[in-house]
Amino acid sequence: MIDLTQVAINGLLVGLVYGLVAVSFIVIYRSSRIVNLAQGEIVLVGALLIWTFTLGVKLPWAAGVPLALACCVGLSFFLERSIFRPLIGQPPFTVFMASVALLILLRGMAQLVWGAETRPFPAILPSGAWTIGPFILTKRLLIGAVMTIVLVELLHWFFMRTRQGMRLAAVAEDHYTALSMGISVRQAVAVAWIMGGVLGAVGAVVLLSGQIVSLSAASIGLRALPIALLGGMESVRGALVAGAIVGVGEAMASVYADPFTKGVSSQVLPFAIMICVLLFRPQGLFGWKVIERL
């Protein structure tokens, strides 16, 4: 029983941390109706920038991380300005393809600038674990999970209670309607990308702190996508619930089913959930029901 609870707690924490990356998908969709398939690459570039500004140029992380985040803001702004602004009003197909192109573009750029080698990632969050009763809680993951919850609540408040947030919601609903109501779609898309970039980098800090970073860190994006979809692409809070479900499910599968399936079940589970969500409840748990249907 203690084992089971321990596995569930670990899964919950990991799921919540991946939920943070899922939120970065959601804020971009939520405010500009773009599914950014390249989010994993944005996380990767964020992680490599943090490496450059901390271990690369030997700055303390308190100075390096804000610098890296500022670079992420700059990069996101540049991407919005050069790629996604000309595509405002284009069919979703075109915008999706642009994000696919961005995926290989950023992957190639990261390899050209930083090379393919594996590097240590600075230990920004404390390592080690707290022991509470019979349970062991990894400090890094616990701090990350708490950070996710705080950020999600802040974003929820932003989207639901502030004027700027409501504007973004209008843009997510329909570009043309938003334009005719006098809302700047350009500004909304820019804000969305900056939030997505920063959240991606924060996700990188939590997930990679004290670990290693290589080009394969981009797969974080693919792991977070099922969470975003299960929670619903429009619901920031949904990512928390979905992250918990997927995280616990994955942890359970990796402990109880993987020995019999050579480690497949835990890797396949999120994507199996994703296909089921698309088949039976395409809007996810908490998404808007007005999705395009036949």
Added chain:
Amino acid sequence: MLLPTSVRFSTYATEGRYVHTRPQAVWLAGFLLALTILPQVASLYATGVLTVMFITLMAVYGLQVTVGTAGQINVAQSAFMGIGAFTAAKLSGMDVPFWLAIPAAGLAAAVLSIIFALPAIRVKGFYLALTTLAAQVMFPIIVIALPADWLGGPSGMAVEPIAIAGRMLASPADMYYFTLAGVVVCSVCAFNLQRNRFGRALRTVRDNELAAEVTGVNVAYYKVMSFFAGSLFAGVAGAFFAYYIRYVTTENFNLLLSIWYLGMLIVGGLASPLGAILGTVFVTAIQEVFHALGDSLLAAFPNIGGGLVFATSNVILGLCILLALIFEPRGLAHRWGVLKAAYRIWPFPHS
């Protein structure tokens, strides 16, 4: 489309022809003749590049059916190709002749693709792309985890060479001719698919689902069938790839390759198989330029080492897709059409 002068149609059959005039027939024959002679004069390396290009072209034809004609996003074309390749590899190990193994590989990929196309009944747009993404991610995980005597596990599978009338197809030139024959058949299929009932139904689904439904096109059925047809091409391409490379592993069929195929199609133009041809040739040419420049590139970026050509090609292809999307969504095929029209009515101006 602007036709050459003095072309008149009296029946539908004459209008449906691809070759209308004698010069066109001469050009086509000359082109095919040149492709036939090529491996005799070109280097072994060039022959290999062309063979891989033909195989890629088959897969991109399939993508043109799913993405270009039916408007459904598919980011798992290389996984479907992988399914075909592993099927062919398995069948070749069981002494099944190639003329059975290749169609079987196509069918295997097509049938499996239906599972991932089923959400098409409920959702549209990018949601569908996500199920194909799931297919692409799950493919290597599952193939590697299957028992090693099924599909070879992590180390992959060897493929028996093809024997035609007791003669092994071993040399690059042999494989070139074999693939050329395959790509010619695929081209005929891809071009004809555009103008039969099936292709027209797919185009209606792409352009306006409501109108399609009203005119009696079963939208969900044709969406699923667009994946079936597209993956059929992918499976056949995978089988040819397996016979060419003679050893298949899951690393040959990753997400980046799927994106590359999509990129080729977008750069070339989504609307017709001609776009698939132009895009594949264009991207292969870019790749070969970087391959040729490899040494000097290595001198410019010494800290990168292996994978440099791949990285630069990724950047360039990404840029090409973005430029195509922003400035010329109709792709190179449209530019080619404009060029042809301008040539035909010269010296009169053409926009």
